[in-house]
Amino acid sequence: MIEISNVTKVYNKTYKAVDNISMDIRDGEIFGLLGPNGAGKTTTIKMLTGIIDITEGEIKLNGKSIKDNSLEAKKLFGFVPDSPDMFLRLKGIEYLNFMADVYQVSKEDRKQRIAELAKVFDMESALGDKIMSYSHGMRQKIVIMGTLVHNPRIWILDEPMTGLDPKSSFDLKTMMRQHADNGNTVLFSTHVLEVAEKVCDRVAIINKGKVLFCGTLNEMKEHFKENESLEKMFLEMTENA
């Protein structure tokens, strides 16, 4: 569960990139953070994960404050950032072992987990190669595998489908569903409405740092009927996808 309460982020003392947002992401659901470029999605995710400070407000992950109890809160989630170009000089398997070390995954558990993930993402034959030799999609997959190697309760993913081939994208969505169905929390951002429609239980639409809507997809469609400007923004987002 993620609780976001009256959160604001001000950059450079004046620019409000996120403006007093509140929402709860519940156990057992896939929650989509939707919005056009510059809406404040990445800023929100960076605050959730403790990468940047919260200017005002509070964020709790399974009851642990990311401000006051950051180390404990950070142990609870796996985070996939929007750029997968990391640790390029490491071999895939070295990166996965590094992540398993950081999260103190036992030798036995990691062996099993890495084998499972490599199979799902069709990466078995690539693990001995350096990440710099991987395609963008393969880099995306190795980062996702590194994030999931410690089996975190909460998954936070910033634009995770970007660059994935259709099969990997499908497999990731299936894994997200399974993880949520097991009573865990999955939050991801996207600017593609279609992706959200296929996988999310609930969405929040943000634009210019404000939450314009938060609810189920059916509720969103009802809301569009009453709010043409929101629907128009979405049509534009879909056209630009």
Ligand SMILES: Nc1ncnc2c1ncn2[C@@H]1O[C@H](COP(=O)(O)OP(=O)(O)OP(=O)(O)O)[C@@H](O)[C@H]1O
């Ligand atoms: N470090 C920073 N300093 C100043 N302004 C920033 C900083 N990071 C982001 N911004 C600004 O804050 C606003 C929100 O940016 P953010 O990256 O959160 O949007 P986003 O919804 O993730 O967009 P995208 O889909 O393009 O990644 C933008 O106007 C951006 O230019």
